Amino acid sequence: MSLAEVEQAVSSIQMWLDDPPGEAVVRQCVVLRLLQAAGFDIWNPAEVVPEETNATGSRADFLIRRGEGKFALEIKGMGVTVGPKEYQQAATYAVNEGSRWAIVTNGRVWVVIDEHLPGKWEDRVALKVEMGQGDSFATDFFSLLNAEVWAANAFADAVETVRLRQQQRRDEARIRREKRPVVEQTQAEFEIATFGKAAEAAVKMGRITEGERDVLLGVERAVDEQEIELSYAIAGASARVIYHRKAGTWTIKAGSTAANRLMADGTTVQGVGKRRKNFLAKGILREISPKLLEYVQDCVYSSASLAAADIAGASRNGWDVWKDAEGRPAQHYRPK
Numbered sequence: 001m002s003l004a005e006v007e008q009a010v011s012s013i014q015m016w017l018d019d020p021p022g023e024a025v026v027r028q029c030v031v032l033r034l035l036q037a038a039g040f041d042i043w044n045p046a047e048v049v050p051e052e053t054n055a056t057g058s059r060a061d062f063l064i065r066r067g068e069g070k071f072a073l074e075i076k077g078m079g080v081t082v083g084p085k086e087y088q089q090a091a092t093y094a095v096n097e098g099s100r101w102a103i104v105t106n107g108r109v110w111v112v113i114d115e116h117l118p119g120k121w122e123d124r125v126a127l128k129v130e131m132g133q134g135d136s137f138a139t140d141f142f143s144l145l146n147a148e149v150w151a152a153n154a155f156a157d158a159v160e161t162v163r164l165r166q167q168q169r170r171d172e173a174r175i176r177r178e179k180r181p182v183v184e185q186t187q188a189e190f191e192i193a194t195f196g197k198a199a200e201a202a203v204k205m206g207r208i209t210e211g212e213r214d215v216l217l218g219v220e221r222a223v224d225e226q227e228i229e230l231s232y233a234i235a236g237a238s239a240r241v242i243y244h245r246k247a248g249t250w251t252i253k254a255g256s257t258a259a260n261r262l263m264a265d266g267t268t269v270q271g272v273g274k275r276r277k278n279f280l281a282k283g284i285l286r287e288i289s290p291k292l293l294e295y296v297q298d299c300v301y302s303s304a305s306l307a308a309a310d311i312a313g314a315s316r317n318g319w320d321v322w323k324d325a326e327g328r329p330a331q332h333y334r335p336k
Contacts (some may be wrong), residue, residue: 003249003300007138009037010131010255019107022076026107027061040064040149045107058093060102067151068270071101072092078107084121087113091124098295101155106216108132110141112159127159127166136169143248146302151271154303161248164335169248175215179208183216228333230322232311235259236291239311241322243330246302250318256311258285258293264272272309304330 013030021029036042049063061071074090076082082104090102091113102113114126129140141160143149149158163261187198199213208216225303228243239256243249257274262269276293279285288294301307304318322330 003139003142003302005037006142008032010091014132017078021107022079023075023077024237026078026105027063030107031062031073031075031105034141035064035145038142039143040066040145058089058096060090060093063093063097064150066147068153069101070097070099071103071150071155072097072099074102076103076104076106080106082106082109082111087111087121087124091115091121093194095259095296097150108324109146112144126328127163129162132274134292136165136271139247139249140165143302148271148275148301148306149303152303152305152309154305157165158248161335165246165248172215176210179212180216199241203291215237227329230267230325230330231322234312235261235319237311241307241320243333245333245335248302250304250322251309252295252299252311253294254297256295257288258295258311259313260289260291260293261313262289263312269309271306272313275310 013033029089032042032048035048041047047065049060049065051059052063054058055331061075062073064071064073072094073092074082074086074093076086085106087102090104094100094113095115100115102227103214104111104117108131110124112127113121113124115122115124117126127144128143129137131137143165144155146158149155156160169326170310183195183199183202186192186202187195187303190198192198192199192201198215199208199216203210203213213219226245228245228280229240230243231238231240233239237257237259239258240253241256242251242253244251262273273279276285280287280293284295284297284299285293288297301310304322305316306314308318308321319331319334324330326334
């Protein structure tokens with residue numbers, strides 16, 4: 001389970017999407033493949049439950065259960081435009097199963113329904129992500145449907161992370177659409193040799209802001225704003241993580257150590273145990289002593305708390321325990 005596996009699956013799927021496939025192909029070749037890449041055990045009928053009719057007579061294509069989290073998943077053919085009818089069907093089933101979340105997809109578009117939102121069914125759409133819209137789909141999908149996010153019941157945070165990421169993309173697209181002509185006009189008006197120099201001039205004239213200039217020139221924000229280095233030490237273990245604010249990911253760096261233990265019971269700790277077994281088998285982790293494990297290579301997580309739990313061997317609030325060089329918690333950098 002990794003972002004790289006999801007990216008590989010998305011790339012392979014897009015290679016054969018010449019004609020919109022029907023529901024059966026979407027289910028088998030798109031949905032199940034992506035769920036497996038994101039870490040769900042698609043062969044476990046207790047985790048990926050197919051076409052189960054509940055006590056009220058409602059049915060969804062799948063009920064997905066992982067740890068504390070669960071959601072209903074309704075699937076349509078890729079030629080179908082999903083709408084309120086499908087939203088209602090999936091959400092009604094989810095609520096009857098004790099979940100606020102439902103997801104409706106035709107394989108290309110994935111729609112997150114939040115039962116806590118008021119209004120008509122179309123008003124309860126919390127988020128949409130779409131394959132083929134740039135290279136952002138795999139990152140957004142992994143943030144939302146990483147199995148360990150569901151195991152930790154952290155989906156609401158994941159939705160907010162992706163929502164903010166999408167808003168940033170829209171803001172940047174608007175800036176490129178509206179402000180590029182301003183810079184081009186400045187370049188022509190003052191006969192400035194390059195677009196970059198014209199952008200600098202436009203800033204000095206107050207025609208655009210420095211932030212708008214950076215977007216137009218493709219300049220990333222300062223590293224200390226976009227990639228924050230944080231650390232966490234516990235029980236003799238010491239780990240370093242890079243929080244990528246734009247991607248919403250947490251990369252534990254090679255050489256970091258984790259406490260070689262599992263404390264208490266519960267789904268979070270069970271998830272830690274399963275990941276460790278998987279990481280040891282893949283060579284991502286190695287045991288260096290009875291008390292410590294070491295990360296042999298960088299490892300990407302979609303949640304601060306999942307990364308912290310893997311270091312502690314117990315459930316931890318990552319926003320509190322990961323701290324920068326000045327002792328400020330990750331919460332200090334959390335998107336508002």
